[in-house]
Amino acid sequence: MQEEGVIKLNCTWVKEAPLDFVLIKELNEWRNKLYNAGLIGMNKDGLGYGNISIRFQQNKFIITGSSTGRFEKLTTAHYTQVTDYNFDENKLTTIGPVTASSESLTHAMIYECQKNINAVIHVHHLKLWKKILNTLPATNKNIEYGTTGMAREIVRLFKETNLLVHKIFSMAGHEEGIVSFGKDLNEAGQIILDQLKNINITKRSYF
Numbered sequence: 001m002q003e004e005g006v007i008k009l010n011c012t013w014v015k016e017a018p019l020d021f022v023l024i025k026e027l028n029e030w031r032n033k034l035y036n037a038g039l040i041g042m043n044k045d046g047l048g049y050g051n052i053s054i055r056f057q058q059n060k061f062i063i064t065g066s067s068t069g070r071f072e073k074l075t076t077a078h079y080t081q082v083t084d085y086n087f088d089e090n091k092l093t094t095i096g097p098v099t100a101s102s103e104s105l106t107h108a109m110i111y112e113c114q115k116n117i118n119a120v121i122h123v124h125h126l127k128l129w130k131k132i133l134n135t136l137p138a139t140n141k142n143i144e145y146g147t148t149g150m151a152r153e154i155v156r157l158f159k160e161t162n163l164l165v166h167k168i169f170s171m172a173g174h175e176e177g178i179v180s181f182g183k184d185l186n187e188a189g190q191i192i193l194d195q196l197k198n199i200n201i202t203k204r205s206y207f
Contacts (some may be wrong), residue, residue: 011092041070042069048071049124049176050122051121063100065098078097080096114181121185122177125196129175131198137162145171145177
């Protein structure tokens with residue numbers, strides 16, 4: 001498994017005070033649900049996994065900060081804004097009390113591709129990942145997470161697969177990695193929870 005919590009992109013971090021709680025209230029509620037389901041958390045090596053974001057002012061978005069998966073509860077100090085990004089140069093600008101997740105470019109590309117998408121969720125679940133890997137859209141197994149290549153792979157999925165129908169895909173080259181999206185957090189989150197209904201497990205498979 002590739003190391004989670006490693007920043008692969010070039011991030012310009014403008015450190016500022018936390019956002020108002022009202023802006024992250026729903027994000028925090030869904031983050032708690034996903035954490036309690038074992039979809040966001042900390043792996044056996046002590047590294048945090050999973051992140052969640054919402055669109056904020058056109059293509060800007062608010063996202064859980066880097067390596068925050070290891071915390072059971074988050075506060076406003078664990079969220080940040082991504083205000084600018086460049087796919088070709090694999091870089092972004094983030095403003096807030098923490099720096100952005102390594103998956104932020106993937107979130108950014110999904111928002112770029114579809115203007116009616118307002119929430120993106122990246123989770124880990126080995127059993128679910130294996131279940132959907134060959135039945136639903138999946139990225140190329142040679143593409144690493146948190147890279148320009150992964151962002152470009154998102155464009156391919158929208159063009160060449162029925163991704164807009166299912167609104168969920170697996171990262172073939174990032175074991176356990178799954179991404180869902182929707183018009184809002186309720187849609188994006190429920191898509192993942194619905195996929196879990198037929199799996200008789202609530203925590204990561206090696207626990």
